Amino acid sequence: MGKYTEEQLEKELETQEYKYGFVTDIETEKAPIGLSEDIIRLISAKKNEPNWLLEYRLKAYKAWLTMEEPEWAHVNYPKVDFQDIYYYAAPKPKKQLDSLDEVDSELLEMYEKLGISIDEQKKLSNVAVDIVMDSVSVKTTFQDTLAKLGIIFGSFSDAVQNHPELVKKYMGTIVPYTDNYYAALNAAVFTDGSFCYIPKGVRCPMELSTYFRINEAQTGQFERTLVVADQGSYVSYLEGCTAPMRDENQLHAAVVELVALDDAEIKYSTVQNWYPGDKEGKGGIYNFVTKRGLCEKNAKISWTQVETGSSVTWKYPSCILKGDNSVGEFYSVAVTNNLQQADTGTKMLHLGKNTKSTIISKGVSAGNSQNSYRGLVKINKNAINARNFSQCDSLLMGNKCGAHTFPYIEVDNKSAKVEHEATTSKIGEDQIFYCNQRGIDTESAIKLIVNGYAKDVLNQLPMEFAVEAQKLLAISLEGSVG
């Protein structure tokens, strides 16, 4: 036996202490800062996950270590220090407030403008709600209706515990962890998200939105969403919220996977209104999302997004049109103001015969912001009679903002028909004066003009949400003209 030196003892104590410290930390809800294999093991253990999921996370982590953070020509931001993030914190209940008086007045003002009811304002800002609108009972009513139809809808963690076979079967099949830097990171460290399964032939009778909104307060930094629509089923899923969302976490890297089996249809709508930062762009959220859907035979996936928040948005909801006659759609309005930067678009991969895709992208840039559309339409060699129509419009307000369009088209089958149209226009002072002259003030005028411009996209949103989204667009552009 070698010498047992004081130094060795010290070292041992250090590591042990670290280990113990670690354990104690588990009990005190928060894991140490930074990312390592241990942290991932901790997250997995904390969530009582099956071993295959831990293995999956670890593989993702190893892959992530070998990857490089992507750089894009039109997005600039200070790089994220990935060792300076807490990857696990037990969901601590948000502080319950007694009345709306305790809520940030700026937030309330925004709710007001959006026309959100007092009860809902309370819910959104975590103020105790009256018995009349008991959110728990509302939630249970929904859950009952859904359960009767065999629809599974709940948190990702619950799904891992209660339906591991479904999660295992589909998770990572659409967005593998090797896909990109943020997807790998998400796969390694995601803490929760949503899971939805619609059984064969079932038409989900409600927008899965109202429910979601009640739950909204708990969205995580690394969310993971998986929606599986079994054969012949239909679901309309709504993510996000028009109400402004603030978060201490600057980096958000979510993954959304959609599976539409034969003859199924998924309509996925997003309203993204993360805090964009102040006028100098400070403190805003980086939103790096990977969203993708797979269409089997005759299936259809339709993405609709209204993007107004975040200081940096990087997001390309995509469709893999694998099955014959499948259909992919992408409708997007992305608004940037002040120093916001958005790089968003879609990918439509045509693999099956007679596949069809439609892309309608409407960018609105104001202030000093940069707004880019980046899209890929790829027609594989076996995709006979594939069709694509793309329309990418940009609307500029003022002279200091930028709009960029990067359409990539790859066609390997001669029978394909691909159409691309693009326009850039400015909100003219003439248009505003015309409205003013009819008694409409400048702010309403901008609202009218922008909503008119984005109409084709807003029309795709569920009715009650479209109204709020319209207001949201106007609010995001407040003060950008005149």
Place this chain on the structure above:
Amino acid sequence: MLSIKNLHASVDGTEILKGLNLEVNAGEVHAIMGPNGSGKSTLASVLAGKEDYEVLGEITLNGKDISDLAPEERAAEGVFLAFQYPVEIPGVSNVNFLKTAVNDIRAFKGLPPMLAKDFLKLLKEKRALVELDKKLTNRSVNEGFSGGEKKRNEIFQMAMLKPKLAILDETDSGLDIDALRIVANGVNKLKSADNATIVITHYQRLLDYIIPDFVHVLYDGKIIKSGTKELALELEEKGYDWLIKPEMAQ
């Protein structure tokens, strides 16, 4: 009703209106004529409150000084401008546009929004007045409208908003003969003892339909001659030279 005193307006240091005076009483129709570039549209824009100009002088509407009011406030006070070049607003239906306009003006006056059924009734009534195709009211504001359709749409909007002071900037140009009659008819029907109309035109023909009480000649930013409807006939015959360079005409 409208009183303009010593009105000056300039853009980037270039003076366009150079001391213009005009009195318009309720119930009157005034025609303003004058060569291209003399400042007619500028006068219309300045009255409507377009902010591109540096303005000096006095503009009162029914005794109220409106020179510091924003365009939408002037609109609420009853100023209407039928534009020489109406703009297109893609994606915004005419109906939605007018509903917003009507209700914003009502809000300004402290009135609640008009009931949908009342609005619809008004819409149908006024559409009939200018014989505007229903399809056009459902389409986006002026988008893809023919030149004549745009002009007719301006008068339709005017009918919807019932202004106190209507300024028609070359509403006749681009109208076919039937449309001219219809539009003029509409304007005449909207005339009443407590509103007034300023008609900017190059052609005496319009004035056969909308009979003016006074005719003014605007030249180089000033009104250089005023008269009755006979003046328009004289201008048609002789042009403007005799007014601009009297010595040459002799």
